[in-house]
Amino acid sequence: MKYFITGGAGFIGSNLCDRILKNGHEVVVFDNFSTGLNDFLEISRKDKKFTLIKGDLLDTEQLNNAIIGSDFVFHLAANADVRFGTDHPSKDLQQNTIATFNILEAMRVNGIKKIAFSSTGSVYGEASVIPTPEDAPFPIQTSLYGASKMACEGLIEAYCEGFGFQSWIFRFVSILGERYTHGHVFDFYRQLLADPTELKVLGDGHQKKSYLYVQDCIDAILCAITHSNANVNIFNLGTDEYCEVNDSISWICEHIGVKPKRDYTGGERGWIGDNPFIFLDCSKIRSLGWKPKYSIKEGIIKTMEYLEKNQWVFEKR
Amino acid sequence: MKYFITGGAGFIGSNLCDRILKNGHEVVVFDNFSTGLNDFLEISRKDKKFTLIKGDLLDTEQLNNAIIGSDFVFHLAANADVRFGTDHPSKDLQQNTIATFNILEAMRVNGIKKIAFSSTGSVYGEASVIPTPEDAPFPIQTSLYGASKMACEGLIEAYCEGFGFQSWIFRFVSILGERYTHGHVFDFYRQLLADPTELKVLGDGHQKKSYLYVQDCIDAILCAITHSNANVNIFNLGTDEYCEVNDSISWICEHIGVKPKRDYTGGERGWIGDNPFIFLDCSKIRSLGWKPKYSIKEGIIKTMEYLEKNQWVFEKR
Numbered sequence: 001m002k003y004f005i006t007g008g009a010g011f012i013g014s015n016l017c018d019r020i021l022k023n024g025h026e027v028v029v030f031d032n033f034s035t036g037l038n039d040f041l042e043i044s045r046k047d048k049k050f051t052l053i054k055g056d057l058l059d060t061e062q063l064n065n066a067i068i069g070s071d072f073v074f075h076l077a078a079n080a081d082v083r084f085g086t087d088h089p090s091k092d093l094q095q096n097t098i099a100t101f102n103i104l105e106a107m108r109v110n111g112i113k114k115i116a117f118s119s120t121g122s123v124y125g126e127a128s129v130i131p132t133p134e135d136a137p138f139p140i141q142t143s144l145y146g147a148s149k150m151a152c153e154g155l156i157e158a159y160c161e162g163f164g165f166q167s168w169i170f171r172f173v174s175i176l177g178e179r180y181t182h183g184h185v186f187d188f189y190r191q192l193l194a195d196p197t198e199l200k201v202l203g204d205g206h207q208k209k210s211y212l213y214v215q216d217c218i219d220a221i222l223c224a225i226t227h228s229n230a231n232v233n234i235f236n237l238g239t240d241e242y243c244e245v246n247d248s249i250s251w252i253c254e255h256i257g258v259k260p261k262r263d264y265t266g267g268e269r270g271w272i273g274d275n276p277f278i279f280l281d282c283s284k285i286r287s288l289g290w291k292p293k294y295s296i297k298e299g300i301i302k303t304m305e306y307l308e309k310n311q312w313v314f315e316k317r
Numbered sequence: 318m319k320y321f322i323t324g325g326a327g328f329i330g331s332n333l334c335d336r337i338l339k340n341g342h343e344v345v346v347f348d349n350f351s352t353g354l355n356d357f358l359e360i361s362r363k364d365k366k367f368t369l370i371k372g373d374l375l376d377t378e379q380l381n382n383a384i385i386g387s388d389f390v391f392h393l394a395a396n397a398d399v400r401f402g403t404d405h406p407s408k409d410l411q412q413n414t415i416a417t418f419n420i421l422e423a424m425r426v427n428g429i430k431k432i433a434f435s436s437t438g439s440v441y442g443e444a445s446v447i448p449t450p451e452d453a454p455f456p457i458q459t460s461l462y463g464a465s466k467m468a469c470e471g472l473i474e475a476y477c478e479g480f481g482f483q484s485w486i487f488r489f490v491s492i493l494g495e496r497y498t499h500g501h502v503f504d505f506y507r508q509l510l511a512d513p514t515e516l517k518v519l520g521d522g523h524q525k526k527s528y529l530y531v532q533d534c535i536d537a538i539l540c541a542i543t544h545s546n547a548n549v550n551i552f553n554l555g556t557d558e559y560c561e562v563n564d565s566i567s568w569i570c571e572h573i574g575v576k577p578k579r580d581y582t583g584g585e586r587g588w589i590g591d592n593p594f595i596f597l598d599c600s601k602i603r604s605l606g607w608k609p610k611y612s613i614k615e616g617i618i619k620t621m622e623y624l625e626k627n628q629w630v631f632e633k634r
Contacts, residue, residue, distance in 0.1 A: 085475070085479065086479040086480065089418075089421075089422060089425070089479075090418070090422070093414075093415070093418050093472075097410075097414060097468060098410070098415075101406075101407070101410050104406075105406060105407070108406070124455075125474070128452075134455065135445075135454040135455050136454070136455050137452040137453070137454065137455070138441075138451065138452050138453050138454070138455055138456065139455065140474050140549050140551075141470075141471040141472075141474040141475045141478070142474070142475065142478040143475055143478065143479070144472070144475045144479060146471070146475070147468070147471030147472050147474065147475040148471075150467065150468070150471045151414060151464070151467070151468030151471055151472075153458075154458040154463070154464030154465075154467045154468055155410075155458075155461070155464050155468075157442070157457050157458040157459070157464065158402070158458045158459065158460055158461045158463070158464040158590070161458070161459040161460065161589065161590050162402065162403040162406075162460070162461060162589055162590055163403065232457050234457075272478065272479055273475070273478050273479055
């Protein structure tokens, strides 16, 4: 099998790439390196079955050429920045919705019909049902990011119905682990490196969030693709637990042995569109036999260990 | 109040325009006349408070200039063609999703914060709950049209959260009545004008559909805008009944006194992505005091009467 991974030089994409190559398959990584890093492909690069194409999903000609001959698409490339969506309102539309349309068209034109897509628990907005199942009540979007990912899901589903595609759509909680360079653990650790006596925390610290360790995430993706065979396969991916931002801070501080003064910006939301409680019902993916090997706390510690050993990532961000 | 109506030269838009002018307000119609017709603005045109701008929502500069000074946007412009979505996959993305983003941006830049939007019952895909309420289970899209309208809804909702907009989102069943020039009554009547002895019917005729008369639709829209004041207001709009395509054919044939042989293409769906059962739960809009004045049958008869008196519309299609 030849897999085409968009965003394959990114955090999750590069880990997935390593894994798929290890499983003996061919991989083409397509990445514009807007957040992806060459260093993340250090292992993959050594494999003869690996091809890297530096390209942009908005360049349809380049994309159409690059995708020829692939059997299966992992579409992970995205603007994954939830928080600053309102600073540049067109970014999620361009890099998520339109980019996804371009991938679907490139697949259609080239007769490629299988796609796995990294969506997000943010599509549930502020869910009325918690833990939130895949068939939760029709959500109201609260961020441009969530809105764009829901738009991508809809496009993919319509291609399944209209053009006989098959899809696996994964609604992730926040993912943590090796090559993580974006999000709260990264931000907190960077702050504490600069000044271990003070930590600025968005909101009141009581926001309840879920996290999943990247290797668990990849296990789940591969499990679903192997064992779920509907036309449209939608799965929440997370752990069966959540933590408060304050818990996470305590684990981070304990791990590096600091006791900063916590300076809260206040309010139950860290920013406009921040969801004060994300907790997904993952019984559907668990029914396929998958379960996470790591708890949220263990995932955070593994992330800290990675960041400690790879402080160069702070230079590149 | 000055209302900006996109698609204001279209079927629903022009009827809305007439009504709003009659209520004493100013109206700017913005329409690219891809399906809108100058003839539909015959009444509005006589009003001093009416302005017509021929323009395209994909021309952002023109749009930004046209919208200046408006207080409220009715965004009705769309590619409303559900059936042929797969013939031109980018059309719904361009004319619905991106056009809606452009309107939202034009509003944001100009400090306009209220928008009413014509969505569709198609966003529910093949609903698992019938009659389908606004908070039905998270749908799976079955058409590029439905997917694009869901994308528009998400964008509008995100602008409400991120930029303090207020929105009224209407999920229509099929609308019928004066100036209707698109859909099954139009198609059947055109066929019967050409040959009253035979009628080609897509599917098996047992598809269950809902229809609403255009003036009832406009009453509902104005009722919701007046009486529902949340940040995001979502309403299904339809009657409390549905009919089979076969019922509809019988009413049409009875009305014009013909008995054609019905030639069914077969299958429970008329085309790929056709929904064999659309029936919306409209108790939310009814709780505001609105109810339709006309039944589905009456709406179809009124539509036939319009088409009989205005056969020129067949020339223009």
